[in-house]
Each structure stands twice: as structure tokens, then as C-alpha cells.
Amino acid sequence: MIRFDSVTKRYPDGTVAVDNLDFEAASGEITVLVGPSGCGKTTSLRMINRMIEPTSGRIWLDDKDTAKIKPAQLRRGMGYVIQHAGLFPHRTVVDNVATVPLLLGTDKRTARKRAMELLDRVGLPSNLARRYPGQLSGGQQQRVGVARALAADPPVMLMDEPFSAVDPVVRAQLQDEFLRLQQDLGKTIAFVTHDIDEAIKLGDKVAVMRAGGKLAQFAEPAELLSHPADAFVAGFVGRDRGYRALGFAESGGLATAEEDVVRLGEPLRATRDRAQDGWALVVDDERRPQGWIAVGGLADSALSGEITPDLLNLGGTLAKQSGTLREALDAALSSPSGRGVVVDDDGRFVGTLSASEVLAHIESRAASIRHDTMTSPGRGAFTSGVPT
Amino acid sequence: MTSVWDYFTSHRSEIMSWLGTTLWLAAVPLVLGLIIALPVGWLANRYRWSYPPITSAAGLLYTIPSLVLFLTLPALLGTKILAPVNVAVGLTFYTVALLVRTVADGLNSVSSDTLNAAAAMGYTGRQRFFAVQLPLAVPVIGAGLRVAAVSNVSLVSVASVIGVTQLGQLFVIGYTENSVPPTILGLIIFVVLALLFDVIILGAVRLLTPWQRAGMR
Numbered sequence: 001m002i003r004f005d006s007v008t009k010r011y012p013d014g015t016v017a018v019d020n021l022d023f024e025a026a027s028g029e030i031t032v033l034v035g036p037s038g039c040g041k042t043t044s045l046r047m048i049n050r051m052i053e054p055t056s057g058r059i060w061l062d063d064k065d066t067a068k069i070k071p072a073q074l075r076r077g078m079g080y081v082i083q084h085a086g087l088f089p090h091r092t093v094v095d096n097v098a099t100v101p102l103l104l105g106t107d108k109r110t111a112r113k114r115a116m117e118l119l120d121r122v123g124l125p126s127n128l129a130r131r132y133p134g135q136l137s138g139g140q141q142q143r144v145g146v147a148r149a150l151a152a153d154p155p156v157m158l159m160d161e162p163f164s165a166v167d168p169v170v171r172a173q174l175q176d177e178f179l180r181l182q183q184d185l186g187k188t189i190a191f192v193t194h195d196i197d198e199a200i201k202l203g204d205k206v207a208v209m210r211a212g213g214k215l216a217q218f219a220e221p222a223e224l225l226s227h228p229a230d231a232f233v234a235g236f237v238g239r240d241r242g243y244r245a246l247g248f249a250e251s252g253g254l255a256t257a258e259e260d261v262v263r264l265g266e267p268l269r270a271t272r273d274r275a276q277d278g279w280a281l282v283v284d285d286e287r288r289p290q291g292w293i294a295v296g297g298l299a300d301s302a303l304s305g306e307i308t309p310d311l312l313n314l315g316g317t318l319a320k321q322s323g324t325l326r327e328a329l330d331a332a333l334s335s336p337s338g339r340g341v342v343v344d345d346d347g348r349f350v351g352t353l354s355a356s357e358v359l360a361h362i363e364s365r366a367a368s369i370r371h372d373t374m375t376s377p378g379r380g381a382f383t384s385g386v387p388t
Numbered sequence: 389m390t391s392v393w394d395y396f397t398s399h400r401s402e403i404m405s406w407l408g409t410t411l412w413l414a415a416v417p418l419v420l421g422l423i424i425a426l427p428v429g430w431l432a433n434r435y436r437w438s439y440p441p442i443t444s445a446a447g448l449l450y451t452i453p454s455l456v457l458f459l460t461l462p463a464l465l466g467t468k469i470l471a472p473v474n475v476a477v478g479l480t481f482y483t484v485a486l487l488v489r490t491v492a493d494g495l496n497s498v499s500s501d502t503l504n505a506a507a508a509m510g511y512t513g514r515q516r517f518f519a520v521q522l523p524l525a526v527p528v529i530g531a532g533l534r535v536a537a538v539s540n541v542s543l544v545s546v547a548s549v550i551g552v553t554q555l556g557q558l559f560v561i562g563y564t565e566n567s568v569p570p571t572i573l574g575l576i577i578f579v580v581l582a583l584l585f586d587v588i589i590l591g592a593v594r595l596l597t598p599w600q601r602a603g604m605r
Binding site: 049051072073074075076078080082083084085086087088089090091099100103131132133134135148158 | 499501502504505506507508509510511512515520523524597598599602
């Protein structure tokens with residue numbers, strides 16, 4: 001647990017970077033500090049490991065006052081990941097990862113062995129271990145950064161925009177893997193980002209900060225989307241938050257319709273009988289959806305040959321049966337046939353659903369929430385979105 | 389060319405002894421100068437306000453003509469006017485003058501991300517300097533060291549004028565005896581020496597910075 005207790009950082013020129021901050025990052029959870037630039041989020045993070053000293057107030061690590069722990073000792077107990085990974089260019093990947101264990105006095109062999117395990121854990125092949133950071137891609141460097149932070153198995157991790165400098169595809173990948181890793185490790189994580197979507201995706205709790213180093217709201221992501229505390233938070237959380245909030249609603253209970261499918265390699269003619277409204281869903285031998293094939297309006301003569309991948313329309317997204325309403329709605333909206341494809345956890349086809357079916361489910365769910373809210377007054381206030 | 393070779397074979401023993409003097413007069417100041425320049429350069433980098441005065445002072449030091457320096461040092465150090473140590477001390481001054489700015493710039497070239505990360509990993513200030521900042525400054529410091537080495541080698545010959553015998557003596561002989569072979573021989577040896585120092589330093593830098601060559605995929 002990391003607890004900010006009336007923490008203020010005021011610079012000699014009078015600038016207040018962090019103003020009387022109070023919040024608690026619970027053990028085993030990801031607490032995200034998010035806000036526009038200059039809101040003091042990075043300053044707050046750096047006060048945790050005493051890279052910056054607070055002007056007043058205390059920061060507690062469990063029941064210990066961090067100001068009473070020697071900085072070097074405090075930092076060796078906190079993993080630290082930064083934007084450009086900040087790897088040591090003159091050390092090989094494996095030695096970068098072994099840094100903190102070596103500082104703690106672990107012998108070189110053990111430290112390297114542990115480093116190799118961690119590289120595997122963050123999804124890096126072992127043949128990268130002998131390379132230098134300059135030989136890795138940005139995404140790989142960032143993984144090494146995470147492995148290095150985890151090397152001494154610290155209970156606490158501080159992460160300062162760790163995924164901001166990589167392209168969106170790699171970023172999404174790193175985020176997903178990070179969440180999976182955290183599920184196993186259960187570290188107490190303080191995570192700084194300027195990206196509200198990242199905050200909502202990763203945070204168990206989100207602390208929204210505003211210019212001047214003030215805490216605007218501290219809440220769970222779903223709460224942030226549904227009940228922004230004020231106009232600033234509403235504006236910062238942004239548009240589409242009604243839609244994005246669906247990302248926190250499980251789609252369990254949505255009924256899917258059966259659908260005749262065709263397999264790759266079957267004669268094209270087979271689609272004739274199995275297509276609905278001119279579209280047939282194509283699966284592989286494992287019944288994993290591959291795409292849609294349009295057969296409406298084609299003459300029989302055009303239906304010669306086999307179903308091959310290049311004939312498929314790949315437009316639709318897939319919704320997991322155990323996924324969220326957002327995924328389900330997106331699958332329906334993006335599907336060329338208008339029928340969203342639902343799969344099980346192994347990616348096998350389960351059934352389809354239409355956007356109107358998903359919407360009906362959302363409506364009835366919202367109605368029941370409204371009903372609950374009416375019985376507990378004071379919640380559910382209307383907030384206007386502030387244009388950003 | 390045969391006369392140059394003849395001159396070398398006939399004066400072999402004294403030339404070899406001069407070569408020895410020249411080598412240590414060029415090498416020892418280089419090492420001492422580096423050892424002195426490291427803390428001074430560290431200071432200039434660590435406290436940015438001290439960078440302009442320190443580097444300006446170093447630059448001024450380098451503008452003192454070597455002859456003046458070699459002649460004044462005995463008075464300052466209380467050494468004999470003909471003692472080679474005067475030359476060694478003088479060249480150490482020049483090395484320091486050349487390297488202070490290089491060391492400061494080299495230390496400053498290390499990215500603040502890397503240094504912050506090192507601090508956040510739990511390196512103490514001293515550990516961080518020796519394990520991270522200094523190794524990463526080696527390419528820049530090495531480049532400065534090469535300049536200083538070549539400059540030292542050529543400055544050593546000036547010492548002949550104040551009577552410290554080393555290979556520069558070949559030029560004095562060439563001048564006083566109006567003879568070409570010793571001058572040419574001296575030129576050749578000095579150029580080879582300069583190249584030798586350069587190659588040794590370059591090799592050392594490469595050994596210390598394997599990551600630099602691994603940078604390209």
C-alpha cells in the first residue's frame with residue numbers, strides 16, 4: 001500500500017506542482033495517475049521513491065514513512081519503468097535485467113538466471129539476452145524495462161508512461177500482456193499516463209489530476225465513466241463515454257442465434273444453401289471464424305471452385321462469449337452481414353447476434369440500473385460533457 | 389632513404405634511448421592528465437555554473453606557449469632546469485587543458501533518462517557515476533584523449549630546445565649539422581609514434597565500448 005498524506009510539492013519559485021494530495025494506492029492493485037501535462041502526476045510518482053522530495057506531507061509505504069528510508073534502499077524495493085525504457089546502453093539485455101539483484105548483492109550467476117526467467121516471462125526470446133538495447137525495437141526495449149523492474153521481485157512498481165513511446169498496435173499488446181502479468185504477480189502499482197483510455201483500461205483505481213497538482217477524482221474506471229465528479233473530469237474522460245462504459249459490462253446472458261457455416265476449402269456452391277441475406281460465415285477446420293463471403297447476386301456460374309481466404313471479407317470484429325457488451329456491440333456493428341460473430345474462449349464459433357439484440361439487452365440492463373439508482377438517491381447525477 | 393637508414397643504424401643506441409624518453413614523456417602526462425581531468429570535468433558537469441569558468445581556464449592554459457611553460461616550471465616546482473620532469477609536468481597541464489572540457493561534455497552526453505533510471509534502480513551517486521555515467525562517456529572522452537595524445541607527441545620534441553634530450557634531438561642535430569637524414573628520421577619516428585598512440589587509444593576505446601559497434605542491426 002502506498003498512501004499520500006497531504007503531500008505538497010512547491011518549488012522555490014513558488015510553483016505548486018502537487019497540492020495537498022491525499023489518496024491510497026491499494027496493495028496488489030494498479031492505481032493510475034492520469035491528467036493533462038503539468039498536472040503533477042509524474043512529480044507525484046517520483047516522490048514515492050524520493051527522486052523528488054515533498055515540501056510537506058508524508059508518503060507511507062505500508063506502515064513505514066518513506067522519508068525515513070534511505071533513498072537507494074527504498075528504490076531497490078520499487079520496480080521502476082519509464083517512457084523510453086531508460087535501459088543502460090552499455091549493458092547487454094540480460095545484464096540490464098539483472099541490475100537490481102546485483103545491487104542487492106545477489107551473485108552474478110543467480111542474478112543472470114533470474115534475468116533469463118524474466119525475459120521469458122515478458123515474452124522475449126532468449127537469443128535477445130546477449131544483445132545490447134540499441135539492437136532492439138522500441139517495444140522490445142519496453143519489455144526489457146518491465147523485466148528489469150520485476151527482477152528483484154519488488155512488491156511495488158512505479159511506471160511512468162511506460163507504453164507511450166511505442167506505436168498503437170504494440171502499445172495495445174504491451175498493455176494486454178501487462179494486465180496478464182499483473183494477474184499473476186499482484187504487485188502494488190502506481191502508473192502514470194496522460195492517456196485516459198489507457199488509464200481506464202489498466203487501472204483498478206484511477207486518480208484524475210488537474211493543473212496545479214490537485215486531485216479531481218479518485219474512483220474505479222467504470223465509476224469515472226458513469227459518474228464524473230465535475231465538468232473537468234467529464235471533459236477529460238471525453239466523448240463516447242457511454243459507449244466506452246459498455247467495456248465494463250459483461251455480455252453474459254446475451255442469447256446468440258445459430259448460423260450455418262461453411263468451411264474453407266469447401267466448394268463455393270455450398271454457400272448457396274447456407275448463406276443468409278447473401279452472406280455466409282466461413283470457418284476453419286477448428287470452427288474458428290475466418291471471415292464472411294458475399295454470395296448474394298452471384299450467378300450459379302460464378303460459384304465454381306473452392307472457398308479460399310482471398311474471397312473473404314475480414315471486416316467484422318469477433319466478440320468473446322465471456323467478453324463485454326462493448327465487444328458484442330462492436331462485433332455486430334462492424335460485421336458486413338450485420339450479424340456479429342460470437343466465439344468461445346478458444347476462438348471457436350458460438351453464434352451470431354444483431355446490433356438491435358445487443359441494444360435491447362443494453363436498454364433493459366440500463367433500466368434495471370436506473371431502478372436501483374432511484375432507491376439510493378444522490379447518485380446518477382447528469383453531467384454535461386465539456387468540449388475538449 | 390638509405391642515408392636515413394644508415395643514420396639510424398649508426399646511431400642506434402642513442403636513438404633507442406631517446407625513443408624511451410620520448411615514449412614516457414608522451415605517455416605519462418597523458419595518463420596523469422586524464423586522472424586529473426576526470427574529477428575537474430566531473431565538477432564542471434555536476435555544477436553547471438562552474439562549467440564556463442573551468443573550461444575557459446582550461447582553454448587559457450592551453451594557449452600558454454610550451455617553451456614558456458617548460459622554462460617557468462623549474463622556478464615553480466624547484467626542479468633543475470634540465471630535468472625531464474619539467475616537460476612531463478608541462479605536458480600534463482596541456483593534457484588536462486584539453487581533456488577537462490571533453491570529460492565534462494562526455495559526462496553530459498549521457499541521456500538523463502538513463503541516469504534517472506539508474507538512480508531509480510537504487511544506485512548511489514558514486515555507483516551511478518562509475519557504473520553508468522563514466523562508461524557511457526568513454527567514446528567522447530576517448531576522442532579527446534586521441535587529440536591530446538597526438539598533441540603530446542609533437543610537443544615532446546620542443547623539449548630539445550631546453551636541453552631535455554629525446555627524439556627531438558634529431559631535429560637539433562639536423563639543424564646544427566645541416567644534415568637531412570636525422571631530420572627525416574625524426575619526422576618518420578614522430579609520425580609513427582603519433583599513429584601508435586592513436587591506435588592504442590582507439591583499441592582501448594573499442595574494447596571498453598562493445599555496445600557501440602553492436603548498435604547496428
